[in-house]
Amino acid sequence: MIKKLFFLLFILVLSCSKNNQEDTKKNFPFVNSYSADLKNGRKVFNKACITCHLYGSGGSIMLNDSLSWSRVISKKNKIEIYSNVYNGYMGEKGPMPYKGGCIDCSDEDLLDAIEYILSVNGLSVGN
Numbered sequence: 001m002i003k004k005l006f007f008l009l010f011i012l013v014l015s016c017s018k019n020n021q022e023d024t025k026k027n028f029p030f031v032n033s034y035s036a037d038l039k040n041g042r043k044v045f046n047k048a049c050i051t052c053h054l055y056g057s058g059g060s061i062m063l064n065d066s067l068s069w070s071r072v073i074s075k076k077n078k079i080e081i082y083s084n085v086y087n088g089y090m091g092e093k094g095p096m097p098y099k100g101g102c103i104d105c106s107d108e109d110l111l112d113a114i115e116y117i118l119s120v121n122g123l124s125v126g127n
């Protein structure tokens with residue numbers, strides 16, 4: 001029940017943040033030179049991303065779904081993935097919200113969380 005409420009809240013955040021998404025094509029030069037802090041990534045994940053990505057709720061990819069995550073990194077480079085997380089996008093099965101719904105997350109927090117998700121599956125797009 002609480003999960004469902006959280007999910008609705010995120011959808012709300014997503015619809016409210018639509019107007020802020022003009023920087024979709026923004027270039028993120030720092031992304032390629034940043035090395036992630038996995039400990040912080042885990043914290044951010046547990047705070048912001050867990051609602052959807054722990055069990056793959058809302059059409060997202062489940063944390064432990066190595067096959068799907070490895071497909072993501074084989075198709076997209078670090079900047080594309082980061083930009084999708086930062087700006088949000090409509091996935092095949094559901095919406096990934098702007099900044100994963102974590103409005104107060106810094107750029108580094110988001111990169112750390114992405115790298116944490118991948119590291120759980122023995123993957124990485126980092127340096």
Ligand code: HEC
Nearest residue numbers: 010048049052059060081084091092093094095096100113
């Ligand atoms: C409201 C649910 C929800 C939340 C919260 C959420 N995600 Fe997602 N995420 C999704 C969905 C849905 C997709 C799209 C899956 C697809 O491509 O079909 C997605 C996709 C992704 C992808 C793949 C991007 C790509 O380019 O393929 C990454 C990485 C990701 N999320 C990271 C995060 C991180 C990090 C957080 C927390 C800061 C987060 N997500 C929070 C639902 C969510």
